[in-house]
Amino acid sequence: MKTPTLALAIAVATLGLTAEAGEPMNDLEIAHTAYTAGGLDIRYAHLALGISENDAVRAFAQTMIRDHTAVNDAAGALIAELNVTPQDNDLSRALVEGAAAKRAELMALSGAAFDCAYATNELGYHQIVNKTVAEEFIPAVTVAPLKTLLQDALVTFRAHETHAEHMVAGLECAS
Amino acid sequence: MRQLTRLSRRRFGQGLSASVALTDLPRPAAAHDGPHTFEVRVSGFAFVPQRVEIAVGDTVVWINEDIAPHTATARDRSWETDALDAEASARVVFETPGEFEYFCVFHPHMTGTVFVRPKRAG
Numbered sequence: 001m002k003t004p005t006l007a008l009a010i011a012v013a014t015l016g017l018t019a020e021a022g023e024p025m026n027d028l029e030i031a032h033t034a035y036t037a038g039g040l041d042i043r044y045a046h047l048a049l050g051i052s053e054n055d056a057v058r059a060f061a062q063t064m065i066r067d068h069t070a071v072n073d074a075a076g077a078l079i080a081e082l083n084v085t086p087q088d089n090d091l092s093r094a095l096v097e098g099a100a101a102k103r104a105e106l107m108a109l110s111g112a113a114f115d116c117a118y119a120t121n122e123l124g125y126h127q128i129v130n131k132t133v134a135e136e137f138i139p140a141v142t143v144a145p146l147k148t149l150l151q152d153a154l155v156t157f158r159a160h161e162t163h164a165e166h167m168v169a170g171l172e173c174a175s
Numbered sequence: 176m177r178q179l180t181r182l183s184r185r186r187f188g189q190g191l192s193a194s195v196a197l198t199d200l201p202r203p204a205a206a207h208d209g210p211h212t213f214e215v216r217v218s219g220f221a222f223v224p225q226r227v228e229i230a231v232g233d234t235v236v237w238i239n240e241d242i243a244p245h246t247a248t249a250r251d252r253s254w255e256t257d258a259l260d261a262e263a264s265a266r267v268v269f270e271t272p273g274e275f276e277y278f279c280v281f282h283p284h285m286t287g288t289v290f291v292r293p294k295r296a297g
Contacts, residue, residue, distance in 0.1 A: 063281050067243040070261065074242050149242075156243045159220040159282060166284075 025089060027146055030137045032086035033095065034150060035075050037129050038068040040099040044118065044125075047106055054115045060122070060167050064160065071153045078145055116173035123168050126161040130154060212236055212266070215287065217245045217259065217279075222287035229269060231294045236266040245285065250276040 025033070041064050048061035079086060102121060109117055133154050141147045210232040216223045218240040227235060237247045239259040247265070248255040253275070256265035269275070272293040279285040 066281060070244055071242050074261065152242050155219050156241065159243075159284075162284070163282070 025091070025140065026087070027141050027143050028084060028087040029089040029091070030141055030150075031075065031079065031084075031146060032088055033092045034133065034137060034153070035072055035086060036092045036095055038072045038075075038153075040095060041122075041125065042068050042072075043099065043103065044106075044122065047103055048114075048118050051106070051110060051114050052118065053111075054171070056167055056170055057115045057118060060119070060163060063163065064122070067156050067160065071156060074149060074152075078149055082143070082145070112171070112173075116168075116171055119164065119167045119171055120173060123161065123164040126157055126164055130157050130161055133157065210234060210268075214238060215247070216240055217247075217285075220282055220285055222247070222277075222285060225286070226288040226290065228290045228292065230292045231270060231272055232268070233291070234266050234268045235289055236264055238262075238264045243281070245279045245281060247277050247287070248280045250278060255280075 045061035045064040045068075048057055049065075052058055052061070106114060106117055106121070133150055138147060138150050138154070141150060211229065212234040213227050213229055213236070215227060215235055215237045217237055220241065220243075222237075229235065237245075237256055237259060239245050239261060242261050244258045244260050246256050246258055247267075254267050256267065258281070259265055269289060269291045272291045275289045275291065277287050277289065
């Protein structure tokens with residue numbers, strides 16, 4: 001059975017930049033998907049703070065809330081400045097659907113099992129999102145300020161990926 | 176260590192203007208003996224430069240160029256900036272000599288060092 005993280009990877013790979021009936025994703029759809037991905041990670045983090053008692057996991061979750069909120073606030077400010085409305089799309093919906101399934105899976109866990117599942121998911125999530133942002137979103141975006149924002153955000157997300165790698169290693173989760 | 180202040184980029188720019196104005200004044204060949212201000216940019220999840228060497232009484236200003244918030248926090252917790260949002264700055268005046276290792280409490284892999292020399296005699 002595929003895990004939600006794997007499902008997310010498949011969704012990204014399958015949908016790629018074709019959000020609606022084979023049409024390439026436009027800037028507003030890319031903005032929507034990037035914003036959605038950040039918001040979903042914030043929700044994962046709140047779940048972790050509600051369940052985990054591990055200091056490293058809780059610190060990571062607090063960092064995710066702080067950093068993704070900052071990135072999404074910057075995105076919100078840019079959206080307001082450009083006076084545009086991000087567009088929902090198939091990829092955003094796939095992300096939301098996959099995250100809902102993953103949250104349900106995580107909520108059934110506790111203790112070390114939760115910590116490992118959360119940490120592993122965070123690593124996989126950031127790997128997929130970062131690859132998508134770097135290789136698909138940034139090259140495809142046409143509006144310069146949005147491209148700059150995505151490039152700046154990617155620096156943050158890559159730091160998260162590295163942080164997640166350390167968290168997974170520190171938890172010594174069985175593979 | 177003198178208590179920290181946090182300032183907006185605009186206020187920091189005003190401070191820079193004052194410093195720049197001073198450089199236009201006639202001055203002795205040797206560097207002046209008064210306190211100096213050193214900038215550390217927080218960029219790409221790193222402190223740049225990673226190490227600064229200053230004298231007692233000098234000031235270090237951290238300027239966050241990332242989107243994510245950061246801090247500069249002494250490893251021994253003897254001083255700490257507030258959380259610096261994007262484009263925010265904070266300064267610390269170093270009044271005792273020593274080598275101060277610091278890090279970002281939000282992203283502990285980010286580290287830096289402030290080396291504070293004693294004041295020259297005379």
